[in-house]
Amino acid sequence: MSATAAPRAPCVLSATGMLGTGFSERSLLRGIELGAQAIGCDAGSSDPGPHFLGSGQLSRAVDATKRDLDCILRAGRAADIPVAVGSAINAGGDEQLRVAVRLVHEIATEHKLDIKLAVIHSELSREWMRDALRAGRVRAMPGVPELDEATIDSSAHLVAQIGPEPYRRAFDAGANVVIAGRSSDAAIFAALATRLGVAPGPAWHAGKVLECGAAAAVKRVHPDCIIATYADDAFTVELPNPAMACTELSVRAHGYYENADPYQIHEPGGTIDTTQSVYREIGGGRVRVEGSRFIPADRYEVRVEGSRFIGYRSIAIAGVSDPILLADLDTFLSTSQTQIVRKCEESLGMVHGKDFRLCVRRYGAADGQPSAGMTHTVGIVYEVVAGEQARARAAVAVAVHTVLHHPVSGWEGFVSNLAIPFSPAVFDGGPVYEWSVNHLVTLDDPVAPFRIAGPRTITAEYDDAAW
Amino acid sequence: MRLGDLARLVRSKNAGPFMLTLDVLFDDTASFDQAAGVGVLAPAFIATLYDVPEASVRLFHLRDALTIKISFPRKSPSGAFGDDDVYGCQYMARLAAQPLRIGGAT
Numbered sequence: 001m002s003a004t005a006a007p008r009a010p011c012v013l014s015a016t017g018m019l020g021t022g023f024s025e026r027s028l029l030r031g032i033e034l035g036a037q038a039i040g041c042d043a044g045s046s047d048p049g050p051h052f053l054g055s056g057q058l059s060r061a062v063d064a065t066k067r068d069l070d071c072i073l074r075a076g077r078a079a080d081i082p083v084a085v086g087s088a089i090n091a092g093g094d095e096q097l098r099v100a101v102r103l104v105h106e107i108a109t110e111h112k113l114d115i116k117l118a119v120i121h122s123e124l125s126r127e128w129m130r131d132a133l134r135a136g137r138v139r140a141m142p143g144v145p146e147l148d149e150a151t152i153d154s155s156a157h158l159v160a161q162i163g164p165e166p167y168r169r170a171f172d173a174g175a176n177v178v179i180a181g182r183s184s185d186a187a188i189f190a191a192l193a194t195r196l197g198v199a200p201g202p203a204w205h206a207g208k209v210l211e212c213g214a215a216a217a218v219k220r221v222h223p224d225c226i227i228a229t230y231a232d233d234a235f236t237v238e239l240p241n242p243a244m245a246c247t248e249l250s251v252r253a254h255g256y257y258e259n260a261d262p263y264q265i266h267e268p269g270g271t272i273d274t275t276q277s278v279y280r281e282i283g284g285g286r287v288r289v290e291g292s293r294f295i296p297a298d299r300y301e302v303r304v305e306g307s308r309f310i311g312y313r314s315i316a317i318a319g320v321s322d323p324i325l326l327a328d329l330d331t332f333l334s335t336s337q338t339q340i341v342r343k344c345e346e347s348l349g350m351v352h353g354k355d356f357r358l359c360v361r362r363y364g365a366a367d368g369q370p371s372a373g374m375t376h377t378v379g380i381v382y383e384v385v386a387g388e389q390a391r392a393r394a395a396v397a398v399a400v401h402t403v404l405h406h407p408v409s410g411w412e413g414f415v416s417n418l419a420i421p422f423s424p425a426v427f428d429g430g431p432v433y434e435w436s437v438n439h440l441v442t443l444d445d446p447v448a449p450f451r452i453a454g455p456r457t458i459t460a461e462y463d464d465a466a467w
Numbered sequence: 468m469r470l471g472d473l474a475r476l477v478r479s480k481n482a483g484p485f486m487l488t489l490d491v492l493f494d495d496t497a498s499f500d501q502a503a504g505v506g507v508l509a510p511a512f513i514a515t516l517y518d519v520p521e522a523s524v525r526l527f528h529l530r531d532a533l534t535i536k537i538s539f540p541r542k543s544p545s546g547a548f549g550d551d552d553v554y555g556c557q558y559m560a561r562l563a564a565q566p567l568r569i570g571g572a573t
Contacts, residue, residue, distance in 0.1 A: 049546030143540025
């Protein structure tokens with residue numbers, strides 16, 4: 001389609017919305033046929049919550065991540081075009097970045113790929129963050145409390161959503177593959193596009209569309225690739241998979257997804273301004289967007305995320321179907337909770353609010369209607385967070401036993417109230433984290449705080465010290 | 468008729484761990500205009516529905532995209548103790564269930 005119309009127009013491919021969620025390899029190769037001169041992929045998100053930055057664990061199986069990375073690296077090297085993977089992996093802290101770098105080594109070795117790898121570290125030390133705070137360079141994002149030193153000190157990990165500059169530095173130094181920790185999603189693609197000579201406006205706005213992969217399609221049948229082809233102050237998005245297409249409306253609407261403000265999207269070093277953007281369908285499921293601007297900010301700010309440990313979680317799940325109990329569920333839950341708190345102190349010496357926190361979640365309405373042949377059941381989840389796993393587990397066990405036989409007004413005699421689906425009833429959720437930092441930090445230099453290892457040709461086994 | 472019956476899609480999602488954004492998408496300008504004129508989609512009503520300060524509610528009428536967008540800070544950050552929707556995906560339900568009071572103020 002467009003390959004013959006403008007064979008050497010700058011063109012960037014996004015493999016999928018999140019590395020490890022998959023895409024069709026055929027779409028990837030078709031995208032390169034259509035003229036892609038760089039491949040990018042976003043590999044992380046704050047969506048799965050604070051646990052992954054805090055713990056350094058992965059939210060997805062590493063096998064699926066390796067499959068996607070394998071396709072991307074082989075395609076990138078076969079076409080001899082740069083590859084950038086950002087927010088590797090999940091939260092994009094150093095521990096998770098290491099997993100991605102190890103995967104690149106495995107893949108390079110298995111397929112004998114000529115990879116000159118550069119690795120960008122987005123993780124920041126607490127000392128660095130304290131200095132930034134003391135220097136007055138930190139401000140809170142909307143809805144976020146002001147930052148103090150105690151919050152920084154309590155954070156397990158801090159990462160910055162880096163801009164395109166560190167990527168460009170790494171490619172300029174000779175890398176053909178760049179793997180970076182936490183990044184602005186759009187910056188991955190803005191870096192690739194601006195290196196091809198694209199103006200910041202279309203480079204950034206297209207980046208915002210590209211970072212979610214095929215999500216800008218009218219109907220995303222499955223996670224897949226998307227390409228942007230650039231010309232002057234415009235870009236055209238297109239899905240290499242003929243089973244999916246974009247429309248003016250789908251691209252426009254996608255721009256609004258996950259963004260608090262649809263017209264002004266703040267990014268490292270400036271704002272994507274789409275107020276003047278004009279969207280037009282140009283046939284073949286392609287949409288051309290003109291007039292998008294990137295307005296540089298007075299100061300260069302990056303968003304820093306932090307997560308802190310707050311204890312260990314245990315939970316139990318139960319169902320309540322007794323119509324007499326359901327008729328008075330609110331009272332039952334509140335009086336039984338008082339008993340749980342009393343029993344935990346009496347039996348375990350655990351004081352509510354000091355030694356543990358209890359959360360009782362109810363799923364379903366007490367007055368819901370049963371369907372034919374079924375009882376109506378309300379789900380209850382008991383959750384405790386305490387300083388030690390064994391203590392959390394002990395308190396949930398107390399909660400379950402207390403509620404199991406807690407009196408129900410309307411019945412006389414000894415009652416048994418909970419349908420408990422599992423033995424054991426109590427599950428350990430492990431360490432629990434909460435978001436501690438979500439603040440903007442002003443940088444003098446968009447690259448300096450972020451260590452770039454390499455570029456280096458991958459020849460030997462993975463060596464942690466090298467990266 | 469409820470808002471969810473008129474809209475093509477009502478969705479909600481985190482916009483970062485501390486913000487929530489809801490999109491109400493319509494099939495045509497007629498249904499967009501119908502919804503845009505009712506009190507269900509006014510900041511005061513949204514503030515009450517989600518128990519957040521009215522001043523924190525931002526509302527965008529994106530007629531060219533047949534979308535009404537609403538953003539406000541989450542009452543508790545994603546994944547905080549007691550939060551029950553880490554991705555913010557089901558905040559949409561409350562809004563979708565609201566009856567449309569056509570032509571009326573809240």
